[in-house]
Amino acid sequence: MRIDIEDLRVAYAGRTVVSGAHLVAAEGEITGLVGPNGSGKSTLLRTVYRHLKPTAGRVLLDGTDLRTLSPTRSARHVAALPQERGGDFELTVREVVAMGRTPYKRAFAGEDAADRDIVAQALSDVGMAQAADRRFTALSGGERQRVLLARAFAQNPDVLVLDEPTNHLDIRHQVELLTLLRERRRTTLVSLHDLNAAASVCDRLHVLHAGEVVASGPPRDVLxxxxxxxxxxxxxxxxxxxxxxxxxxxxxxxxxxxxxxxxxxxxxx
Incomplete structure (x- = not known):
């Protein structure tokens, strides 16, 4: 599935943060958002995973306005790793990752063997299988980051929306995470501060500056x-x-x- 963002405008606290953004995240490609602090990257991503409501414009999933979908249907298609990570889960690592299966479960339904396999695979993919029984609150910042990414993988979405996913990760785990994203070939919209990482992993970049998209294209053409x-x-x-x-x-x-x-x-x- 692809994401199309059309004339997106977002304002809060009386201030316009994103003004008239147009961009595309093509199916199976990694699309990067880059720009200085305060340029509107996180705000734009929050509208894609429906944490914020735009004041104008649309976010389309294969031509369907995401706002017309129920939260459950939307969550089956789009999984997010926000910048606001949260760190107070009094749960085990495995229980946190299993939260990614919620959109597929009926109320009060327990997990089945397929859920358990998906969660185990997601933990293995991010190198956290050995920590499945540890408390989430006992993890380092980088470990928490990988667990929350595993939760997004367990959601089995068509689109991944990742806001600074390499934050808190050492260089080895940064490389492994970015390699994993390329191997999965899932439609991915990701913000990155590291421009060299963006140039390496992204098929297309959109550059934001003062809430506007000022350049778009392959990394070599943009940077x-x-x-x-x-x-x-x-x-x-x-x-x-x-x-x-x-x-x-x-x-x-x-x-x-x-x-x-x-x-x-x-x-x-």
């Missing part, structure tokens, strides 16, 4: 020195990764304040 300067305010060069051939962004961490302006003067808008 240019001029965009780095204009949107992120940094001086950077884009080269080929020596191991993968993906775009690799080299930032100038010693740049002076006017370096980004000089990049724009050199490369243009």
């Amino acid at each position: 240019t020195p001029a965009l780095m300067a204009e949107v992120f305010g940094v001086r950077a060069a884009v080269v080929d990764h020596p191991l993968t051939g993906d775009p690799l962004i080299a930032f100038d961490h010693r740049a002076s304040e006017d370096s980004a302006t000089r990049v724009l003067d050199t490369y243009g808008n």
Whole structure:
């Protein structure tokens, strides 16, 4: 299934946070949202998994407005890993992951063998099978992150919506998580702060700046020195990764304040 976002506008506390966003998450592709802090990435994702209601525009799932679906039907199609993780579950790791099966259960129905197999596989996929009987509250931040991702996998959705899924993960688990997403080939809409990770894992990027989508396309077309300067305010060069051939962004961490302006003067808008 694909996600189409049409002229999306979101406002709260009297302030417009997303203004007129148009973007696509194509079926089976990983679509990345990148942009500075406060650019509207998380707000946009919250409208996709129905935590926020847009003031205008639509989020379409294969042409159907997600708002017309019941919460249960919507949850069977779209699973989310929000940035607000929560850490007060007085449950075991396995019980937290089993919550992902809720959209498929009747009221008060217990789990069956198929549910147990799905939960076990989800835990194995994120490398947390050995922690199934541990208390969720006893886990580190990175371990909790992987358990909550397993819960989203157990939901068996058509679309994954992930808000900064690599937060709190060490480099090994970041690489494993991003590799897992590519192997699954599930329609995925993901926000990432790490632009090099986004360039490596995403088929398409949408760049948000001040609540607007200012660039869209394959990472190599989008992540240019001029965009780095204009949107992120940094001086950077884009080269080929020596191991993968993906775009690799080299930032100038010693740049002076006017370096980004000089990049724009050199490369243009």
